[in-house]
Amino acid sequence: MKRAIKYLVIILLFVTLSLSLQKFFCIKKFNVDSVIKNIDFLSSDSFKGRLPGSIENTAASEFVKSSFKKNNILPYKNNYFQSFSCYYPKKQNNKPYLKVLNNKDKVVKEYSYGKDFKEDMLNFRKNNFSFNKESDIVMKKDFIQIKDDKEHFVIFSSPENKLNFRSSFMKDAPHGMYIMVTKEIFEELKHNVDLGYRINCFIPYTVEKTTLNNVVGRIKGKDSSKPPIVLSAHFDHVGEDLNGTIYSGALDNASGTCFMLEMSKYIKSLGKPDRDIIFVGFNAEEFGFLGSKAFLKDFNKVLKGSTVLNFDMIGGAKSVPLCIMGSKKDTINTPLIKNVSSICSNSKINFNYIFEDSSDHSPFREKNIQAITFCDNDSSKIHTPKDKIDFINKESIKRCYNISSKEIVNLAFSNNIFILYYKPIIFVSLTGLVLIILIPKIYKKKKA
Template identity: 30%
Template sequence: MRQQYFKIVLFSASLFALIPSIANAQSRFQFDTQSIENRIKNDIKILASDSMEGRESGTKGEMMAADYIVAQFKEIGLKPFYENSYKKSFDFLDGWVYGDSNNLTINNKVFKLGKDFYPLTFSENKSFEGDLVKVGYGIISPKDNMDDYKNLKNLKDKIFVIEASMPNNVSKSNDITDYESKIDTAIAKGAAGIIFINSDIKCDKPTRDLSSTVLKRPIPIIFADQLAYKLIMDGTVWKAKIKVDLKKVEKTGYNVAGYIDNGAKQTVIIGGHFDHLGFGGDGSRSPGSKEVHHGADDNASGTAGMIEMARYYKSVSNLKNNYVFVGFSAEEKGMIGSSNFLKSYTDVSNINFMINLDMIGRLDTSKKGLLINGTGTSTIWDSLIKVTQTNEFKIKTSESGMGSSDQMAFTLKDIPVLFFFSDIEPDYHKPSDTWDKINFPGEAKIIQYAEQIIDKADKMGKLTFVKLKEANNQTQKFKGVTIGVVPDHSYSGVGMRIDGIIDGRPGQKAGLLAGDIVLKIGEHEVNEIMSYMKALGFFKKGEKSTITIKRGEETLVKDIEF
């Protein structure tokens, strides 16, 4: 451990040697487009380098990126935002690992974890002993005239053996063929445990990755391979005992924040997340890749933009607001960093507005140009954008302050936001999102344009927040209704804690509040975010039910109409 820390220090020192040591922000920085371009290019090349290992939150790559941002803040002359520190830690759940007690026994023969079997991410930590029953592909599809359960009886409390592949006569687009659908069908038929096998050499085996975002089912679920598979296929079975033991992986991430104290009553937040996907895994669009996911556009570009704005605003006189510059972490884990930033903020009513820079490095002037979201969150944004003319690129605006980036946490606290974004490109969440593909002149122009908007807003006093009725809960992943609440992804207790309420939606009408913990929807238990979303899938628009919540020490039941 000491050796690893020593390597981090050495690498950080080599990075910081690249940073010029100059007296103060006002004398050392020029703000013409070319100078800005040169600085952001240097920042992005370092942040998106192989040595940063993809900057995944909770890793040494994140620590190195955080230290680089701190060094920039110090050189600029920003004050530490936290007490004697630029960094503030927070804990989060980051998936699962195999525990010490995973077990598979068939006819008293014990098999080896990893070689002969492994638990699947859908599994609950449970054990069960019982008879095996082969159910083929485990598919019921009237559309394809197929029912693997048709001639099977006495299935309750059996361990189902299910083929991981699917037959040729079933449409591959049919959603009843995926693992989750097969598992849910098996549970409905009485399965007390599931063993997946794979007899088709053309079919991939199920992933060994243990995700924190997959709905856990209430039974043990494994994949049998090698000797265990051969014994099951032998046909003389039988009884088996399955035990699944998965342990939570809890990690620590760091937000980085620097401060310009202008003695004002209000504060402007300018932020962008600096974390990315590390070596792939959850969120990667290159399945199975273990390469460094560089995250040059997502979001070294926004981080460099945030740092560059800190340089600029440190050089500006007579500002009417204080300014905080934040590098959020764990955005890729569910916007956890920005949520924690606000939870530790002393008084959010003093925040005037928030600017989010996320993926501003791939400006394409021949297509959409610059996207600015959140224009409906204050009465002034549209007019400011209209009077801030530019011939450099097209501008497309959207009223909503929601969406899958860090401005959402501020919107939910009734803070006006603007989210600057140059759109998703084919390299998004792939190892190929590298620094050499960044449009540096384009990003420099976006930064200058955003600064013109902020300069005007700075002189307009306290901005008025406008609460919009959002059309959709954009965190919803499953088919079914929505209730207009935003889950708190940093919460690791039982239930789903609400981070924000969308005005005019069923949750708000039912009297739910931020901080409430949802325990049950109707008769469906809610243990975490994924089971919350699954529970919503049982209802249709217009139906009425109840929602059980914990508020402080009280357990309350509210009526709700979807």
Template identity: 50%
Template sequence: MSKKLSRFLSTLFLIIFFFSFGVSMRIENFDTNNVKNDIQYLSSKELKGRLAGTVENIQVANFIKEKFENNNLLPFNNSYYHNFTTYYPQKLNDTPYLRVLDENNQVIKEFEYYKDYKEDMINFKVNDIIFDKNNNVSLNKEFIAVGSDKGTVLLYVAENDNMEFRSSFLPESSMDLYLMITSNTKNQIENYLKDGYKIHCYIPYEINKTTVSNVVGLIPGKDQSSSPIVISAHFDHLGTDLNNTLYAGALDNASGIAFIMEMSRYISSLGQPEKNILFIGFNAEEFGCLGAREFVKDYGDLLKDSKVFNFDMIGTNNPAPLCIMGGEKDSVNSPLVKSAASACIKENIHFNYLFQDSSDHEAFRNANIEAITFIDNDLSRIHTPNDKPEFISDKSINRCFKVASKELIKHAFANNPLIIYNKIITLISLTFSIILFSLERIKWSKNPHI
């Protein structure tokens, strides 16, 4: 090798080394402990289940905004908050009851809350109703449906008589009030109705209108005119019941929002992406994915060519595969689904497919915007008081990061090799620099007059 070529290569590899080393020093490692610490906080009693419309939900929105700021994300459209109005169930300072009344309205039977019955969150358009057999009463093995001039109520038998499950609040649902009851309670109510008694039900919730916020942070890209990459997760959950039992929602979905907050720290350290990247904490997902729907409604034109990566329930400690969830009309050949599946295969990660409109990707898919949700398909604890942070697994969080980070670098950074292979490039360039320098030293020592 000629002296000039040797020195040229030495200089080239040193330049590559120092450049790649600089990139390496700038990149922040994704820290699973940060994710778990944020899940612990978001699932705490202090935040009371993060129900949209509550003070605690606002507190969480502010927490996410501060995280985005600390991770060098900019406000989107001059604000970190995207506001919209919604109806929400407000708990009243009162006591629930389910009673049997005689013809003189005297109480002859009082059912026990949580043991015999419990409100379901689906709706509270009516919270106080009296009915008897003269009303429009439909009996079924699983439920009692009642229609009266004051409203409609559905009393349904809880699975295995377990009162722990809590549904999402759906303000557009068909019935006015929903009650979970045990099979024994159902049998007793049917018998009391047959004997001419009245049933009086009161659940201390009322429906109010309020303004809630999505939280949005921006990493500006080189091409400001292109549709952004969207990284999202919802942060709301189901609050507490009338016994103040906490629905902490650690997996669903403190895990997802904690994951994207840490991802924002990692992604912002990679340098300027090719396209804008939006990090969005969606609100009111438990009200029918309202936050995502409102965001798409307001910014549909901007998002038309976007690619959306949503995260919902990341980190189960049960043996569930990572799932790539597309919309109901998607398939394994949908471009973003196919791309994510390829990343799983390359990383040797066991995965599965789901095609359901059951998370925040739904609003994007309905607008014909490419979107998927990464989800650990473990339904064993969600919407129950047992969805706690102690059941979150580092292994599942890291599994999702391996796939999601590759997809984000691919779509937002055009597969920049200095990001993907940074450690390898740094090591190889340093090794070759040392080798070439050593060869030069050996040659010089043998012939110092060269």
């Protein structure tokens, strides 16, 4: 009887060892250096800030597509690209100007682009305006609102006197164009208006329609009738200014895109999941989540009941907590948020919450689909030319992987212990076999 139990234990240990060794040799380690290398590439000057509507944005979508192919991620619905239409700001060849003219239309002063004034990217429904004190204007402490030819414009004093911030483009923004100026220039403009001078402004952008692509791949699960798991990140950014200064968008959001691509490689190596896993590179997030909205519109039936893990700004300063971002309708007790925060607590990870509709989780939450965004809420360089690869932190990337991978295994692999703990299982199995097989033999030799 004792011998039978011993052989049964040996068989169980061998099976356990075999399964865990299989995972050891099959699972591709999540490679942080690969993530960094891809962030460096996607945020390089050759992509010119990946503005939707630009050739460089198209090149970015091709990069995501080729990465899916390389990682053996199949196209979703037989096509990696999901197309949708939108409007974008198209740069013209003319030069921008902000001028002060006297009553004889002679230029009194012309300001320097990039130093004294600059466009904010919010809108260009009309790209020029002119006004004086007789015009329909509202002058406040830090902004001037102008009505010119049935359109409204705003000139505002830049916070902290810096002109390097670049907003997202919003086709339906309330004003036709927004101009930033330094505090000194703002006071000058108000003074010149009081003197009876005219202010003329022109910014060479027009709003035009274009077709963009989301990039969508899939790992087919054991049961495709179950709601899928969606892992996503947006690859677009805000382009370059009229001086050719590039807004590289390394943290926002080359980081999230490259993190998601590396996750696709890792997850593919885990084996067949219980349900489909969809990977999406969203476009036009910076234009108001247009890519994720288009994705929901086309695949609403498939996505009902799904869970979305979105990655936006992964790799911020180590001192910044990992942020679990839900929508304004969420709380710390929303099931998905509660699950992920529990993993953070158990893993002793420094984290916090934000409840804002400020990334691609938002359209999903509007449709009552479970969705969160993982991010490092480090906004110190966001939407400025300083958002470069130099400031990406490897440890923050590892931190997000450690948490999100556990939730993915929970959602898509039923918390498979051979995925979660294959290394300690190998150690325990080998130790157990050594104890059961070798120690009795050693004991018999000593006794003899």
